[in-house]
Amino acid sequence: MIGRRPGRSTTRDELVEAARHEFAERGVEGATTRRIAARAGVDPGMIRHHFGSKAGLWQAVLELPFDPFRLAAPVRHAPPEEVGRVLVSTMLDLWEGPLGVGFRAMLRSAVQDPGYADGIRQFLLSRAIMPVVRRVAPESRDGEPDPERLAQRASLAASQVIGLIMARYFLRLEPLASADHEWVVAHVAPTVQHYLTGPIVDDRNE
Amino acid sequence: MIGRRPGRSTTRDELVEAARHEFAERGVEGATTRRIAARAGVDPGMIRHHFGSKAGLWQAVLELPFDPFRLAAPVRHAPPEEVGRVLVSTMLDLWEGPLGVGFRAMLRSAVQDPGYADGIRQFLLSRAIMPVVRRVAPESRDGEPDPERLAQRASLAASQVIGLIMARYFLRLEPLASADHEWVVAHVAPTVQHYLTGPIVDDRNE
DNA sequence: GCCGAAATTCACCATGCGGTGAATAATGCG
DNA sequence: CGCATTATTCACCGCATGGTGAATTTCGGC
Numbered sequence: 001m002i003g004r005r006p007g008r009s010t011t012r013d014e015l016v017e018a019a020r021h022e023f024a025e026r027g028v029e030g031a032t033t034r035r036i037a038a039r040a041g042v043d044p045g046m047i048r049h050h051f052g053s054k055a056g057l058w059q060a061v062l063e064l065p066f067d068p069f070r071l072a073a074p075v076r077h078a079p080p081e082e083v084g085r086v087l088v089s090t091m092l093d094l095w096e097g098p099l100g101v102g103f104r105a106m107l108r109s110a111v112q113d114p115g116y117a118d119g120i121r122q123f124l125l126s127r128a129i130m131p132v133v134r135r136v137a138p139e140s141r142d143g144e145p146d147p148e149r150l151a152q153r154a155s156l157a158a159s160q161v162i163g164l165i166m167a168r169y170f171l172r173l174e175p176l177a178s179a180d181h182e183w184v185v186a187h188v189a190p191t192v193q194h195y196l197t198g199p200i201v202d203d204r205n206e
Numbered sequence: 207m208i209g210r211r212p213g214r215s216t217t218r219d220e221l222v223e224a225a226r227h228e229f230a231e232r233g234v235e236g237a238t239t240r241r242i243a244a245r246a247g248v249d250p251g252m253i254r255h256h257f258g259s260k261a262g263l264w265q266a267v268l269e270l271p272f273d274p275f276r277l278a279a280p281v282r283h284a285p286p287e288e289v290g291r292v293l294v295s296t297m298l299d300l301w302e303g304p305l306g307v308g309f310r311a312m313l314r315s316a317v318q319d320p321g322y323a324d325g326i327r328q329f330l331l332s333r334a335i336m337p338v339v340r341r342v343a344p345e346s347r348d349g350e351p352d353p354e355r356l357a358q359r360a361s362l363a364a365s366q367v368i369g370l371i372m373a374r375y376f377l378r379l380e381p382l383a384s385a386d387h388e389w390v391v392a393h394v395a396p397t398v399q400h401y402l403t404g405p406i407v408d409d410r411n412e
Numbered sequence: 413g414c415c416g417a418a419a420t421t422c423a424c425c426a427t428g429c430g431g432t433g434a435a436t437a438a439t440g441c442g
Numbered sequence: 443c444g445c446a447t448t449a450t451t452c453a454c455c456g457c458a459t460g461g462t463g464a465a466t467t468t469c470g471g472c
């Protein structure tokens with residue numbers, strides 16, 4: 001039956017929701033507009049009508065999770081000696097909250113396409129990790145920051161956090177995948193804390 | 207020009223080599239038979255002739271890297287107190303050696319498709335990590351092994367190793383992505399070593 | 413030197429993709 | 443009420459995909 005439906009339309013929101021899941025499950029290239037539309041129970045043409053194209057849909061999906069400053073507030077205000085615990089705990093909350101499916105879509109696409117990986121890396125460093133490192137690293141409090149050292153801490157901490165996410169949410173390695181937050185924080189946070197604020201041995205400069 | 211070429215044919219090997227790279231760069235779904243054939247400089251029909259189908263090519267690509275026992279020999283014979291260093295060092299060698307491109311294809315596909323993820327997880331645990339953990343974990347030497355504790359160590363160590371690989375080879379987080387092996391081992395190995403042989407605090411059982 | 417097997421290319425096919433343009437029905441503002 | 447706007451479906455298009463069948467050439471054992 002052609003033509004507009006009676007009542008207020010929720011199609012746009014339902015498309016975004018369906019796309020969020022499809023992108024998360026199959027990646028941005030693997031997801032198809034036809035599947036997304038079918039999941040939302042509407043005609044594929046609605047994607048063009050509401051978003052112009054598949055890329056427009058992808059942008060709409062990314063809009064919600066991209067409020068990192070508000071989301072990472074707990075990390076930005078944690079005392080330096082507890083930043084590891086708070087970071088890991090916040091990460092778990094975010095990935096298991098309603099926005100997690102959007103994050104999964106982002107990471108999946110980053111692995112799929114090097115172009116996306118560039119964007120994610122930039123976002124991760126400039127918005128998520130570096131601000132934290134710059135604030136809590138011991139070098140920062142001793143006057144001279146030494147950006148190289150800060151970048152080392154950032155990439156090392158990120159490697160553990162990303163590994164946690166990969167192991168827990170993608171590869172589903174047990175028992176890490178099913179362990180409760182307390183257990184994960186208790187075991188992984190010390191590593192992150194060490195990378196962020198512990199002594200860093202630099203064998204190249206000595 | 208139709209018909210067989212003079213001389214001995216290297217097409218099959220060239221197809222596998224081209225496929226290895228294409229799969230690594232785009233994932234098993236993202237790679238196309240036409241691109242692979244073009245990269246190898248042959249007709250797409252050769253894939254059917256030599257491997258039957260795209261899936262057959264994928265299997266051929268996986269054959270080489272699947273000799274984990276020989277590859278991980280250094281890890282299997284490392285003294286327990288150095289297993290972290292040896293594991294990380296061997297991992298770097300493998301991922302940057304000729305087989306690395308095959309590993310990248312595997313991990314990329316694991317993230318792309320949950321079905322592949324199951325296979326990779328099984329392989330990782332049963333063939334790569336668990337044997338090492340079972341050998342070096344302090345519990346193993348005190349009589350009763352406690353499989354749950356061993357699995358905890360395995361998943362935690364795997365999370366750091368996978369995170370290292372993701373950060374270095376996929377997201378290319380600097381300086382971790384360009385650092386030499388010594389530096390990476392010096393900074394990451396202690397974490398892995400701790401997960402494998404250090405004290406594990408289990409807050410749930412006390 | 414013959415002849416079956418292997419190697420290679422070519423011309424297609426059905427399918428699914430993202431996207432386009434038009435037709436139709438309900439909404440909501442004046 | 444009247445009418446522009448919006449929402450929705452439909453019938454297509456061009457393209458790329460993986461795959462098929464046949465034709466053609468060389469290789470290698472006898």
